[in-house]
Amino acid sequence: MLRMAAEKIKNMEDFARVCGISRPTVSKYFNDPASVRKSTRAQIEAALDRYEYQPNIYAVNQNRRQTKNIGLVVPNLIDPFFAAIARTIESLIIDAGYNPLLLSSHGGPDQEIANLNSLRAIKPAGVLLAPLGRASNADMLSAFSKEIPTVLFDNNLDDVGEAFFGSDSEQSIGVIVDYLCETGEPPVFFEMKTPVNPNAYKRRSAYLSAMARRGEEPNLIQVAGEGWDFEEIGFREGSKMIAQRDLPTNTVLCSNDRLAIGLLSAAYEGGIQVGRGGDSALRIAGHDDHPFSRYTSPSLTTVSQDYSAISARSVDAILGLIETEERKGDREIALFKGHLVKRGSA
Structure with a gap:
């Protein structure tokens, strides 16, 4: 089929954008085309006919043969705020064809490191981490993130992970x-x-x-x-x-x-x-x-806090690291605006 001249698509993020379909759904298609709806599959395949793009399926499959797990570590699951954002992120990870492994640090730096050591042992494809922050062992977290693709959300620590997404x-x-x-x-x-x-x-x-x-x-x-x-x-x-x-x-x-x-x-x-x-x-x-x-x-x-946007960007970023096996060098940082909610107390 004759392909139309179109913009050069460099990666799956670009391809998802021109498709008008979320990155996790596109990733899920390349993992298993039958796993997405027929109309979505047709939309993706039409875009493949139009644009010069082929995903690095070999690299993706190599990763996935090793593991389809993405670690998700939050400070404390008894806090409903972190429970809610974890549920959102888990759904996005599942939609992308991966298995979320949710762990709580229970507010303690020793447990935070124990969680990362447990994940290291099973060789996850990547990790999404909301660090404790002031109490975290930053050196150990930095060493972990240099070994395993890691994206931070909610709390930022310098020199830890490839990206951070949080609130402004x-x-x-x-x-x-x-x-x-x-x-x-x-x-x-x-x-x-x-x-x-x-x-x-x-x-x-x-x-x-x-x-x-x-x-x-x-x-x-x-x-x-x-x-x-x-x-x-x-x-x-x-x-x-x-x-x-x-x-x-x-x-x-x-x-x-x-x-x-x-x-x-x-x-x-x-x-x-x-x-x-x-x-x-x-x-x-x-x-x-x-x-x-x-x-x-x-x-x-x-x-x-716009934790829907924070969750989506965090998952997109970790999928990009997993699927391209590229470390960008410069950490990506994005802060999202909050929205005033007027209620009865003030």
Whole structure:
């Protein structure tokens, strides 16, 4: 068949783009054409007739004969946020014709390394890793990522993995600070003094920048607490804060939704009405759009992370590393904007 002159397709990512079909689905087709819908198969095969592209099937099959497993390591599966993003990533991995192996580090650096050692033993095709961050053994993670294709999401560590995908804290915190300032008193920032998650430091910095941009005086409320029991810390330290009744404002922006959920409970126990109405004494907002945030009382105003986009880019990146066996040299970093979610608490 005579092929039309068309743009040169260099890799499967380019081919998926011109097909108008997701990269995982295209990858699944090349693994087993019968595994995709008939209409999708026809669309892909029409594109193959049109464009000068042939995947490196030998390299792909060599990888797949060795393993069809992709490791997925998250900090803590008891956190519904990580459970939700893991489910999304697992589905994308399965759609691409691979087997996801989900492991939790349970908030501990030793378990994080044990997870990677377990994966190393079965020679996975690649690994998607949300590292603990500050508590991680960065040198050991870097060594692992030089041996096995690795992509980071949620938390970034320099010199670990071929790519990182996460949220744009400057943008997302800026959006909610603007909203709170424009609808009431400027917010204080409620956080743990020594956060376990590096994103908390970025959010602190973003809060200070946003308040300075608006010409407002920033106020940090840094409370005691370590580990992943954010709700308990928010409740315990929030109860102390409410009992003292010396807040410089009636608006509190929490570093994450789980701290905000604890603070909401503390306000209820302290007889403080939270909300946007004139009868409310306190406004509380968070960050992440945690799966439980819409079911608090009142429901929590927050900023949602675009974890669908983060998941899709992370899976696309690891598939590219697996299928091309190419290390790009320069780490790819992409940050995604958050979306303000207005609810009853602020």
